[in-house]
Amino acid sequence: MGKGFYISNTVVIVGIVLAAGALCTITALPAAITSLPTTEPWDQWRLPQTLSPQTYNITMWPRLEPDPNGLYIFTGLSKVVFRCVIDTDLILIHSNKLNMTKPPILTALGSSPAPAIALTVMHPLTQYMAIHLTEKLIAGESYELYTEFIGELSDDLGGFYRSEYYENGVKKVVATTQMQPTDARKAFPCFDEPAMKAVFHITLYHDPATVALSNGVVIDKANVTVDDILVTRTTFAPTEVMSTYLLAFIVSEFGFIEQNIDSLQIRIFARQEAINAGQGQYALNVTGPILKFFEKYYNVPYPLPKSDQIALPDFSAGAMENWGLITYRETALLYDEEISSNGNKERIATIIAHELAHQWFGNLVTLRWWNDLWLNEGFASYVEYLGAHEAEPDWNIKDLIVLYDVHRVFAIDALASSHPLSSKEEEIQRPEQINEVFDTISYSKGASVLRMLSDFLTEAVFTQGLQTYLDYFKFNNTVYTDLWEHLQMAVDKTSTSLPKTVQEIMDRWVLQMGFPVVTINTATGEITQEHFLLDPETKPDRPSEFNYEWFVPISWTKKEAAQPLHWLLKKTDQSDQMKIGSGDWILANINVAGYYRVNYDNANWNSLLNVLKTSKESIPVINRAQLIDDAFNLAKAGIVETTLALRTTLFLDSETEYMPWESALDNLDYFYLMFDRTEVYGPMQTYVGKQVKYLFDHFTTLTHWEGVPPGHTDQYNQVNALRVACSTGLENCTTLVKTWFQKWMDDPTVNPIKANLRSTVYCSAIAAGGEQEWDFAWQEFEKATVAAEKDKLRAAMACATEPWLLNRYLKYTLDPNKIRKQDATSTIISIAGNVVGQSLAWDFVRANWEYIFNQYGGGSFSFSNLINGITKRFSTEFELQQLKQFRDDNAHIGFGSGTLAIQQSIERTTANIKWVKKNQQAVLEWFSNPS
Structure with missing residues (x-):
């Protein structure tokens, strides 16, 4: 270890002891000088490019017991070595909610002496510590900045924070981290921007009864005494x-638990009780195969000696790809063979694959700034299906990206308030703006367009370009166009034929929001594209240099014969090949490889509907789901009649495949949201119940509701059959559910309900029951030791139909001793999803907005889900005015990462009002007499 990096034992111990003297001084530092002109560097949101960090030497000591003031704190010291790039008399470094316990010390590592520090000023708004110097640092020289600090180990799920759980009745505290995107500065002073890469030397002081982990492997561990306290000092590589x-x-x-594969150490950490119960075994089983798959896929060896994964009781996101130490929610890593469902298992496999994909794409090669987050998250969201397929090849999971990502993000990207995948750097500056880009567009649209790109390039060309990109830029930062250049090089080396360059094609999908609807007229062969908007009367605020035109790769079949790829490069095109005669039909966007919707002339629509009814196997399963989803959303936009969309569900009375059913139920859910408070509800329930009876009878014959279907998606469809049959009042179903739940209540030691069916059974039984059923579920929720089971019960309790029970449950979300902070907003959303709970949840959020925002929302990049979740049923002028009033009344508090969600909710509510007004009568008539 070179000069400037080594910290002697004496210095560390003395430093920490001195910091400990400030244990009761965690108070706000002086506010920034607001009168300074905004041209000053400390009033800017981006760091100046004057300094470049090289290494950090960080020592941290978290206290897992409260101090006399009831605070949990951590103390630390940091030595950061940086090189001066441009002469400057100012050191600007991020620091947020930290108190310095000693003045910073600057040391020169070259021949010239370090300037003296004239003044140190904290700027809480921009989260900087500004160190003003008496003279300038010299470009090309290296310096070391030493700081000692103290911070609160709070329960806010960001930075260096604490998580709590009970084991054998004893409270345990975990000190853990979540740095992404802008919370490393809450743990220690740092140059907290993704392009400011450095090497980190970490040392942790901790109680000898605890274990310390970090990104690197342990290189030294010793017990030492500090201020009469015996602690363990763990040093990491x-x-x-x-x-x-x-x-x-x-x-x-x-x-x-652990295993070694080709000298790579793989470990799964969790609560001791969970480890003892074997809940980490599945994650351990799949991690090795997924890691090996990505090594081959990227053609780059895994760059670290170990891969640790840890399940945390309190965690704001699903998981976080920290290099070599990946953190997860318990539900995203722990699996119990007896209690967890098939869906829990799939989630674990895909999330592990997502985070392991980042170890190369994101960690080894990192995007320069957060405006290109979409490439990082979109890529991992695409290849997670490839990695999970490697671990579970029998699942056929790669197809499910259409339901989980493509269809999901279409709903958001069809709003005029959507946004492009990539924004300009200057548009994404403040922490709340950065948090806001962690949204469905970045993840799911990113995944969808990259999947489309891989499809039209071919996977071989795509991976070749990806591999040279990773090799060329390893340990560095990039912008997204760097990937396009390497993909283009791969194209140029092959016989792949493209009508434009990779960048020219992809700019249309990345730099403008939205997507097209492609309309094929099979009578004339005319093909057109238009920007698809759910409310065509709205216009995007954002101008597009491409005038909302795309270069569209159209894959298609004539009857069942595959046709060559057709590129639609302008608004209108002509293809005589797409003219068809009587008895023929055309199907476009095969396997939904392209990120666009498809419309046809009425004759072709009627032909496709007839094929669905008479010989549905002629259409691939994915495209059966696509036809339903496209038709319903085209109807929402007024492009086709709503009755045409409803006709796409007629064939379901003989369908047993999961994807068409899931697509139909997702789209019919919109009808329930719009009409479950109107006269349409009764006829709609009757129709849906009639359609699902075939599916329910199919699984009754197949499993007698005692077994589990062998197919992965068949297990999901068994759940759909039970859920929909019960919700529409099928007597055989409700009898089953009530019987199972009553047996469990009679003997809580034995749960007779199959793991896959528990979510549905719990919800149905609680909805049909009252206080007794709800209280029983709450007791079981409090006793449950498997996180997946707790999640099922927590969601099911929102199904109650007694308003007072739901109001009581809403109040529980304000008490972290009852509902963990990580689960508060999703619980409110679940209650709002219940027609009885909708208005209760809305009133509750409005009444408690300031508290909810400050406790759960200020820094959460998933907070927009709350606003979207509680307003998705809005469809009246009164609700629209309430929503606007809510926006105005709370402007002074703010909406954080939910700012865009407010605008989207207003736009969606406006569209709902128009749609209901236009379609309610026709929908009522169709459900009353479907044909």
């Missing part, structure tokens, strides 16, 4: 050069 947001350090009493 230096990291590879990496961004601050990927740093992690954790102190806990967790247990682990």
